[in-house]
Amino acid sequence: MKAMRYHSYGDSDVLTYEDTDRPVAGPGQVVVRVAGTAFNPVDVAIRAGYLREVFPLTFPHVPNFDVSGVIDEVGPGVDGWTAGDAVVAFLPMTAPGAAAEYVAVPAETLAAAPKIGELADAAALPATGLTAWQSLFEHGKLTAGQTILINGGGGAVGGYAVQLAKQAGATVTATGSARSSDRLRSYGADRIVDYTTTAVLDAVAGERFDVVLNLASTSPEETGRLVELVTDGGAFVSATTPGPEQAGRGVRTVRVFVRSDAAQLAGLVARIDAGELRIEVANRRPLTDLAAVHDEAAAGRLTGKTVLIP
Secondary structure (H helix, E strand, O other): OEEEEEOOOOOHHHOEEEEOOOOOOOOOEEEEEEEEEEOOOHHHHHHHOOOOOOOOOOOOEOOOOEEEEEEEEEOOOOOOOOOOOEEEEEOOOOOOOOOEOEEEEEHHHEEEOOOOOOOHHHHHOHHHHHHHHHHHHHHOOOOOOOEEEEEOOOOHHHHHHHHHHHHOOOEEEEEOOHHHHHHHHHHOOOEEEOOOOOOHHHHOOOOOEEEEEEOOOOOHHHHHHHHOOEEEEEEEEEOOOOOOOOOOOOOEEEEOOOOOOHHHHHHHHHHHHOOOOOOOOOEEEEHHHHHHHHHHHHOOOOOOOEEEEO
């Protein structure tokens, strides 16, 4: 089969489209014929070696941990899945990934793919959707009637977070640029702050929120000021710069490290099939464009979610 691999840490030119052996389903695994795999910004840092202590790799490595596709082979000890089933999964981040024609997937990570929309596009759901869910409800403890500020609402995780927070009955303030304002409004955001014209800290000066979810890159000083926006006893949840361990006023500060959870992923899929949650894909590109996608992301030129198709 063909796969995108790298044989050492380095710049994007270490990514090579090459022939390799098709995986075989081991115990507890299935082999999935890949329909789509999503790019995530952390892929750049992993490839460059910046996170080698957190995510140690075995070379040569096939990147990309989000996958959608069709089961081609079922390994020993796997129940409930058969060849031909359309699935999505969030793969172990150090295992051989989905930037290939086929990938071996632990059956415990699988969820049935959405029945609506393009199967390839479903690869844009697992990691980002789970990050949003876990941030809001496991860490933020968000409930109906509360207020939330989502800093970075225009991004992939932010889009899911806005939709899920609104459906939970929260009052949602989200930041985003002008190009994402219509989409955020369609998701149900009660207020949108265009951070390109007004600093979010100025736009909400004097306000407090039960939950502040930070999905944008912020300096320690900016992060500290965002923590000050949390109401007494509330939560500051960040997928980027962590807040102080001791914020005072009973404010909890949590750094999010998303984990694979098949049950939660299945719940997100059910919301998509019910028309309650939308997958947004900005770009669909051939897998051979992966190095270019890494370069564009590193240069800040990549907007929205990109799905790569073998």
